Amino acid sequence: MTTRLLALLACLPLIGAAQLRVFVVDGEAERELAAQFDMGRADAGDSIETRFRVRNSGGSAETVRILTLGGAGFSFSNRPSIPYIIAPGFFMDFRVKFQPSGSGSYSASLTVNSITGILRASSPPVLTVTSEGVALTTSSPLDFGKVELGSTTARRIAITNNTPGTITLSTVALSGEGFELKTALTLPRALQPRTTVTLETVFTPKVAGSFEGKLLVNDRLFRLKGAAASPPVPRATISISPAVTSSGKQPKVSIELASPAAFPVTGVLTLAFQANGSHSDPTILFVRSGSKSIGFTVAQGETRATFSGGETETALQTGTTAGTITLRIVSNSDTLSIAIPATPVVVDMARGTRTSSGLDIELTGFDNTRSVSQLRFQFFDRNGRAIGSGPVSVDAGANFRSFFEASALGGLFSLRASFPVSGDASQIAGAEVELVNSAGSTRSQRIQF
Amino acid sequence: MRKTFLLLTLGACVAGAQSLDFPMLGYILAADRVAPLFGVAGAFSIGEPQYNDVLSAAFSGRAGLLKTSGEVLVLDSKGRMTASVVAPAGPALFAFSAQGFAGGALFPAAGEIYLFRGEKVTRIATELPAGEPVALGISGSGTITVLLNRDGGLWKSRFSIVNGQFEISEFVPGIQAPAVFLPGDGILGMSGEGLVVLFPEKARQQIPLHFHPSAIERIGSGWLLLQADSGARYGIRHDQPEHLYELPGGPQ
Numbered sequence: 001m002t003t004r005l006l007a008l009l010a011c012l013p014l015i016g017a018a019q020l021r022v023f024v025v026d027g028e029a030e031r032e033l034a035a036q037f038d039m040g041r042a043d044a045g046d047s048i049e050t051r052f053r054v055r056n057s058g059g060s061a062e063t064v065r066i067l068t069l070g071g072a073g074f075s076f077s078n079r080p081s082i083p084y085i086i087a088p089g090f091f092m093d094f095r096v097k098f099q100p101s102g103s104g105s106y107s108a109s110l111t112v113n114s115i116t117g118i119l120r121a122s123s124p125p126v127l128t129v130t131s132e133g134v135a136l137t138t139s140s141p142l143d144f145g146k147v148e149l150g151s152t153t154a155r156r157i158a159i160t161n162n163t164p165g166t167i168t169l170s171t172v173a174l175s176g177e178g179f180e181l182k183t184a185l186t187l188p189r190a191l192q193p194r195t196t197v198t199l200e201t202v203f204t205p206k207v208a209g210s211f212e213g214k215l216l217v218n219d220r221l222f223r224l225k226g227a228a229a230s231p232p233v234p235r236a237t238i239s240i241s242p243a244v245t246s247s248g249k250q251p252k253v254s255i256e257l258a259s260p261a262a263f264p265v266t267g268v269l270t271l272a273f274q275a276n277g278s279h280s281d282p283t284i285l286f287v288r289s290g291s292k293s294i295g296f297t298v299a300q301g302e303t304r305a306t307f308s309g310g311e312t313e314t315a316l317q318t319g320t321t322a323g324t325i326t327l328r329i330v331s332n333s334d335t336l337s338i339a340i341p342a343t344p345v346v347v348d349m350a351r352g353t354r355t356s357s358g359l360d361i362e363l364t365g366f367d368n369t370r371s372v373s374q375l376r377f378q379f380f381d382r383n384g385r386a387i388g389s390g391p392v393s394v395d396a397g398a399n400f401r402s403f404f405e406a407s408a409l410g411g412l413f414s415l416r417a418s419f420p421v422s423g424d425a426s427q428i429a430g431a432e433v434e435l436v437n438s439a440g441s442t443r444s445q446r447i448q449f
Numbered sequence: 450m451r452k453t454f455l456l457l458t459l460g461a462c463v464a465g466a467q468s469l470d471f472p473m474l475g476y477i478l479a480a481d482r483v484a485p486l487f488g489v490a491g492a493f494s495i496g497e498p499q500y501n502d503v504l505s506a507a508f509s510g511r512a513g514l515l516k517t518s519g520e521v522l523v524l525d526s527k528g529r530m531t532a533s534v535v536a537p538a539g540p541a542l543f544a545f546s547a548q549g550f551a552g553g554a555l556f557p558a559a560g561e562i563y564l565f566r567g568e569k570v571t572r573i574a575t576e577l578p579a580g581e582p583v584a585l586g587i588s589g590s591g592t593i594t595v596l597l598n599r600d601g602g603l604w605k606s607r608f609s610i611v612n613g614q615f616e617i618s619e620f621v622p623g624i625q626a627p628a629v630f631l632p633g634d635g636i637l638g639m640s641g642e643g644l645v646v647l648f649p650e651k652a653r654q655q656i657p658l659h660f661h662p663s664a665i666e667r668i669g670s671g672w673l674l675l676q677a678d679s680g681a682r683y684g685i686r687h688d689q690p691e692h693l694y695e696l697p698g699g700p701q
Contacts, residue, residue: 249491283493288698289698309681315695318492407471409471412489412492414473415467415469
């Protein structure tokens, strides 16, 4: 029947609307649809697709009112809504999919308005490959799923001859990291109709990540995929050295598992900071990563975590704000809380300079309470004797409060204080500065002018 | 004495006698970007990068010098560009005056020296002595000096502005590259045991270090950066090189 229909149609000229023409699109190339078009071959269960284009080559708009496809194994994979108006010089695309259910020759009639063509395709006799009753195709991978490291997942694969004739199974090969064929086969082997060979396959990943494999059955290549997740980080102890710390320090943090890692462990250590006030402090961070989290690994059989750079300790910067730093291992919730006590102001650098009008004192440091209230400047003469009956006191509370409210750098500050001198300033050889905050007072080292 | 004390008291009471700001340690070059470094010893914070495509950089605290592909940029203490000068291709070594102002630049690939005197720039083409230039310095007396790595040792060679060439080369014993000049005619470099600090008329200072840096750079007033092969960056002070601090890393 099919052959006679084809012969009849082949004798007829393609009759269509004067302005509409149908083309087969292959990449950038277009060729006009002839009376017959061979879409190629596809194995049973697989599919192939062809793109068609209806062009309006006339000078006025044309409407596609008929778009039909008749024939087993053929279907539209994206059919435009009809009627479809095509402006002059423009086109409309659609795709036809051929997906055979079994071996043999196939044909279908494609009609666009008054244009009709015959589509042909074939499916050679092949072995049917299934897993858990579902036929595998070369276009969609067999998924072994996501497994935890150290676990194995198995898939049973059946190769069946569903054709009426004998087919030789000559090649069965499985490749890909983590994938393994457990069944030993003697090949080649003649498979009689309705006979099946069963394969046992397993996926056993050695490291975390995504994996792909390949299964070759004769000349058909099937893709495999699987993923491996790290198991939760085993129970661990987070340590800090020195154990007692304070602001402005860089103590070392380490992680020790309770028992040797059964598999390579990958984890993340994070820190959170709760200030005694409502301040944030960007200077509290893991120094190596420059952020509030850092990755680590533990090699199989080891207990000590390794951080970036291959070191078993990593520096934590305690910042310049009093509060509590909490270190936490993501995924197992082991934590370590580190109290950062409120302290008097810490002076990091003190410098004095003579200016044309007097003396300048520059101090840098931090106040982890952000509560500096008083500054007391004591000047000394060349003999080291204090000048005057006591220090010069300055109420600095408002200035510091205003500065810290606008600051995004914790308790850090740089202070410059200027002292006009109209007498013999050379008599003044040094100074000491006392800074008072809510935790007490601190005195700078002797500043030399 | 009484008069001086009274004046001091008066001065301290003047409103606005104190000014507060963020403590700026300097600027650091990471990859090809230059970013400000805030903080104090042990509590650092890196700001947003301000210059891109930078090949070489050095900062004294009072001034900065950057080498891009085709220019030298002169910066002030706040990182603002105050001048730019067309320069030969390739990286550069920089030197500052004793007061911390832009002093000189050496372009090893081109064999050129730029001398900065205020807004004036003098360009001198010269022939470099044998060896790999590792540091450029200006002594307290104003002499331009280059440190050269030759046969695993360091040599100091002085540049004569009169003759336009390097003249005397002198071996610096017991010190290796990388190295930098320090204010006060000192040199900080490496030995097999760690850091070495040399100053004229002073005893050699040796500080153990657990790694051999691939580079030492001057990044600000009193601060040097030591670059480790692991990618870690450390900061030390000129005057307290025994205290080593790790500088924040991560994306810049």
